[in-house]
Amino acid sequence: MQKIETVQQFEQLAETNPRFFFMKHSLTCPISSSAFTDYQAFLNNNREEDGYYLAVQEARELSNHISEKYGIKHESPQAFLFIDGKPGWNASHWNITEKELSKL
Structure with missing residues (x-):
């Protein structure tokens, strides 16, 4: 799992990776x-999946960019599955569980 901190890093990720959490x-x-503990557990148990995150307090510009670009209201915590550069799924709060992530 890799921490993403800038809009530029995220945009490069979205352009080059066809599927990522x-x-x-x-x-x-x-x-x-x-939710973050479950997210980490999911990625540890599904090593073929690529996972990234941002810390909202440290990357507000990126957090706002994602909300504005994709028209998805910001929530925290919030998880996404990006497919071909667009969110194919998203959930927030108690809906972010290892079990739910494993269904994707």
């Missing part, structure tokens, strides 16, 4: 902490 993680929210 992405999470907006809040460093101060206990719900986000729980």
